Amino acid sequence: MKIAVPNKGRLHDPTLDLLDRAGLAVEAGADRQLYADTVDPDVSVLFARAADIPEYVADGAADLGITGYDQHRESRVDGVSDLLDLEYGSCRLVLAAPEDGGLTVPADLDGRTVATEFPNVTRDYFEEAGIDVDVVEVTGATELTPHVEMADAIVDITSTGTTLRVNHLAVVDDVLDSSVRLFARDDVADDPDVERVVTALRSVLDAAGKRYVMLNVDTADLDAVEDVLPGMGGPTVMDVEGEDSVAVHAVVDERDVFATVADLKEVGARDVLVTEIERLVE
Numbered sequence: 001m002k003i004a005v006p007n008k009g010r011l012h013d014p015t016l017d018l019l020d021r022a023g024l025a026v027e028a029g030a031d032r033q034l035y036a037d038t039v040d041p042d043v044s045v046l047f048a049r050a051a052d053i054p055e056y057v058a059d060g061a062a063d064l065g066i067t068g069y070d071q072h073r074e075s076r077v078d079g080v081s082d083l084l085d086l087e088y089g090s091c092r093l094v095l096a097a098p099e100d101g102g103l104t105v106p107a108d109l110d111g112r113t114v115a116t117e118f119p120n121v122t123r124d125y126f127e128e129a130g131i132d133v134d135v136v137e138v139t140g141a142t143e144l145t146p147h148v149e150m151a152d153a154i155v156d157i158t159s160t161g162t163t164l165r166v167n168h169l170a171v172v173d174d175v176l177d178s179s180v181r182l183f184a185r186d187d188v189a190d191d192p193d194v195e196r197v198v199t200a201l202r203s204v205l206d207a208a209g210k211r212y213v214m215l216n217v218d219t220a221d222l223d224a225v226e227d228v229l230p231g232m233g234g235p236t237v238m239d240v241e242g243e244d245s246v247a248v249h250a251v252v253d254e255r256d257v258f259a260t261v262a263d264l265k266e267v268g269a270r271d272v273l274v275t276e277i278e279r280l281v282e
């Protein structure tokens with residue numbers, strides 16, 4: 001099983017970090033390497049540009065890919081499907097034009113020029129809207145093009161909005177919402193090895209925002225403790241050998257930990273321990 005992952009850029013580190021937490025740590029090798037093993041003998045990675053990853057998966061150079069949904073849409077490959085939203089690299093592709101330039105709605109772009117690194121997504125957007133534009137493909141610094149009269153507007157990525165603001169550009173319309181996805185070639189999507197990778201990655205996502213709470217309590221106070229601990233199939237209760245108390249373990253939402261611990265103490269919980277959860281396989 002080969003997974004294509006970004007070789008550089010802002011998606012490289014979080015992707016390796018996610019694989020690590022999923023139990024698929026990529027083994028360190030020489031810089032600028034093309035391939036690497038993971039600690040799982042059945043899974044290896046291929047390093048590629050974020051934009052090329054859908055193509056590598058479609059062509060069979062890799063079975064699975066991890067990259068932005070925007071890249072998947074732009075590549076227009078067939079036979080490749082999303083399996084999982086990995087919930088990082090969240091951004092929007094937007095149509096933006098110079099502030100105070102009089103271009104405030106998409107229809108204002110009719111007969112104008114739009115520069116972008118995403119020509120396919122951009123053409124699809126304007127075609128659907130029935131607006132006739134000239135699309136100019138650039139490979140970077142898209143935000144500059146309206147200021148050097150290369151284009152009237154741009155379609156580009158934004159997340160915090162800083163880059164647009166610095167370049168005095170205002171959002172005219174949303175074009176596409178994106179986040180990083182795991183996707184597979186359709187002919188391997190049902191392979192058990194793919195299922196294993198999906199389960200491992202999902203377990204990391206499911207553990208995010210959760211904490212593991214452990215405590216001891218007198219048997220007499222167990223009911224009260226169980227009332228305090230919320231959901232997730234209920235707490236696990238273990239007898240403590242030779243004592244009239246039990247150990248209780250439960251998964252608690254990070255947001256609820258503060259209040260839950262206070263409530264637990266109130267109903268007689270002792271030795272309360274809160275830890276992070278690396279993976280959660282339901």
Ligand SMILES: Nc1ncnc2c1ncn2[C@@H]1O[C@H](COP(=O)(O)OP(=O)(O)OP(=O)(O)O)[C@@H](O)[C@H]1O
Pocket residue numbers: 008009010011049050051067068069070071089090091157158159160178179180
């Ligand atoms: N500001 C951002 N916030 C969140 N996600 C982003 C942002 N910019 C880019 N992304 C996501 O990361 C992907 C890759 O962007 P990145 O800038 O790392 O690569 P690139 O500039 O296309 O790479 P290269 O340097 O190889 O051309 C984008 O397709 C998008 O999905």
Ligand SMILES: O=P(O)(O)OC[C@H]1O[C@H](OP(=O)(O)OP(=O)(O)O)[C@H](O)[C@@H]1O
Pocket residue numbers: 010140141156157158159160161162163164
């Ligand atoms: O809304 P913001 O938070 O400002 O983010 C938007 C910017 O982020 C990306 O560039 P990146 O930083 O990846 O640099 P790049 O042009 O080298 O890809 C994107 O191309 C925008 O320029």
Ligand SMILES: [Mg+2]
Pocket residue numbers: 009
């Ligand atoms: Mg970039």
